[in-house]
Amino acid sequence: MTTIRHHLTDDLIMGYSAGTLPEAVNLIIATHVSLCDDCRAAVEAHDALGGAVLDGTEAAKLDEGCLDATLAMIRAMDTPAPRDIQMPQDPVAPGPLLDYIGGSLDAVKWRPVGMGVKQAILKTSPDATARLLYIPAGTAMPDHGHRGLELTLVLQGAFQDDEGYFARGDIEIADADLHHTPVADITQDCICLAVTDAPLRLKGLARLAQPFLNI
Amino acid sequence: MFGATEPLDTRDATPIATAPITRHVRGNDRDKAKPVTTGTADENAPDWAAVLIRIRDDRDEAAFVALFQHFAPRVKAFLMRSGADAAQAEECVQDVMATVWQKAAQFDPTRASAATWIFTIARNRRIDALRRQKRPEPEDLPWGPEAEPHQEDRLGLQQETKHLGEALASLPAKQRDLIEKAYFGDLTHTEIAEATGLPLGTIKSRIRLALQRLRHAMDRK
Numbered sequence: 001m002t003t004i005r006h007h008l009t010d011d012l013i014m015g016y017s018a019g020t021l022p023e024a025v026n027l028i029i030a031t032h033v034s035l036c037d038d039c040r041a042a043v044e045a046h047d048a049l050g051g052a053v054l055d056g057t058e059a060a061k062l063d064e065g066c067l068d069a070t071l072a073m074i075r076a077m078d079t080p081a082p083r084d085i086q087m088p089q090d091p092v093a094p095g096p097l098l099d100y101i102g103g104s105l106d107a108v109k110w111r112p113v114g115m116g117v118k119q120a121i122l123k124t125s126p127d128a129t130a131r132l133l134y135i136p137a138g139t140a141m142p143d144h145g146h147r148g149l150e151l152t153l154v155l156q157g158a159f160q161d162d163e164g165y166f167a168r169g170d171i172e173i174a175d176a177d178l179h180h181t182p183v184a185d186i187t188q189d190c191i192c193l194a195v196t197d198a199p200l201r202l203k204g205l206a207r208l209a210q211p212f213l214n215i
Numbered sequence: 216m217f218g219a220t221e222p223l224d225t226r227d228a229t230p231i232a233t234a235p236i237t238r239h240v241r242g243n244d245r246d247k248a249k250p251v252t253t254g255t256a257d258e259n260a261p262d263w264a265a266v267l268i269r270i271r272d273d274r275d276e277a278a279f280v281a282l283f284q285h286f287a288p289r290v291k292a293f294l295m296r297s298g299a300d301a302a303q304a305e306e307c308v309q310d311v312m313a314t315v316w317q318k319a320a321q322f323d324p325t326r327a328s329a330a331t332w333i334f335t336i337a338r339n340r341r342i343d344a345l346r347r348q349k350r351p352e353p354e355d356l357p358w359g360p361e362a363e364p365h366q367e368d369r370l371g372l373q374q375e376t377k378h379l380g381e382a383l384a385s386l387p388a389k390q391r392d393l394i395e396k397a398y399f400g401d402l403t404h405t406e407i408a409e410a411t412g413l414p415l416g417t418i419k420s421r422i423r424l425a426l427q428r429l430r431h432a433m434d435r436k
Contacts, residue, residue: 014397017338017398018338018397018398018400019338019339019341019342019350019400020397020400023348023349023350023351026350026351027351029351030350030351030352030353031351031353033353034353034354037423037426037427038423040353040422040426041419041420041422041423041426042415042419043353044326044327044331044418044419044422045415045416045418045419045422046415047327047331047334047335048327048328048331048375048376048379048415048418049379049383049394049398049415050331050334050335050338050398051327051328051329051330051331051332051333051334051335051376052330052331052376052379052380052383053293053334053383053394053395053398053399054286054289054290054293054330054333054334054337054398055289055330055380056380056383056384056395057289057292057293057296057395058292059288059289059291059292060288060289060291060292060295060304061288062287062288062291062305062308063305066287066305066308066309067280067283067284067287069309070283070287070308070309070312070313071276071279071280073309073313074276074279074313074316074317077313077316077317094353094354095353095354095355096351096352096353096354099351100351125346125348
């Protein structure tokens with residue numbers, strides 16, 4: 001595992017665990033966590049809090065026959081699902097991302113956006129937008145119009161901006177106030193997963209970045 | 216503190232994934248091995264991880280019924296407080312508990328308590344039912360019989376989870392309410408920023424350790 005220097009904020013981790021974030025944000029978090037054991041541990045710790053909440057919830061009354069109906073369901077089930085053993089199938093795109101790009105980076109339908117930069121918008125719920133960006137080595141990223149929160153996860157290559165150097169697995173969390181001009185590292189073409197909030201979600205999501213920016 | 220490690224170590228010698236061990240853990244030996252702690256209400260609560268392991272390894276239907284009777288009413292309450300109506304919640308409870316049975320092989324007691332694991336299934340079902348979305352999940356870490364979990368990792372994690380539950384229960388009502396609302400999906404995440412002071416760091420370190428062992432075991436292959 002490479003060393004990851006730029007991580008998720010606690011707010012994002014908690015939102016992911018609670019299940020309250022837009023699908024595109026969940027996607028970038030799941031992709032980062034696939035590469036980062038620190039954030040995976042943090043997510044699972046927050047899941048433990050969710051478990052404690054569930055366990056402490058006052059029990060509701062079940063309908064009569066609920067247990068019997070469930071027993072009928074499990075008796076009708078085939079042999080249990082084997083333990084998931086999914087080896088990484090793509091050296092660049094982790095599992096959760098593969099589901100959104102048709103199983104392989106080769107399947108991505110890139111569209112040029114100028115300066116040799118290409119993008120592909122992924123299909124998610126409309127409350128936030130996920131896109132893959134392909135930036136040729138040494139190229140400055142053009143303004144791709146983010147107005148609120150922008151999360152950028154590096155999958156291949158690296159980029160540099162005022163906030164630092166971001167390599168594979170690193171995630172940058174920026175809001176509209178951060179004027180940054182990321183430049184792709186000269187050694188390799190850079191592939192990133194970028195998520196921006198849709199205008200409707202602007203206020204709510206943009207606030208997520210605040211603890212990070214207040215540092 | 217150091218006294219607590221000894222009983223754990225003696226049990227570390229036995230493999231976890233066999234049926235006799237789960238009985239062992241649930242039996243009287245467990246109480247002998249347990250370090251003396253201040254008595255709390257759930258001191259005698261069943262070891263749900265062990266129950267889930269009986270479901271996982273023995274496909275034990277009686278264990279499933281016990282687990283169902285404890286968790287299904289809580290899952291229903293959780294779903295209703297998350298915005299499901301009673302009929303929807305009732306249907307989802309059956310799905311959630313059937314998924315517990317079906318996916319029991321994926322339960323790893325070094326990384327989650329039974330409540331935590333059932334919470335993640337209920338949460339995903341809620342996202343699916345209420346928002347008609349799939350929740351992207353992290354890539355699973357591959358582990359086979361070679362990477363058998365350490366008994367001490369399991370007991371440590373379960374212990375930390377218990378502490379977390381106690382810490383949550385002892386929070387001032389206002390703060391506890393805030394955290395509950397966050398997990399019921401009632402709040403935006405910034406409103407929960409105050410959800411600090413809970414012993415999440417220790418659980419995180421535990422899980423981090425379990426992940427490290429897993430990676431090392433994989434590297435040796």
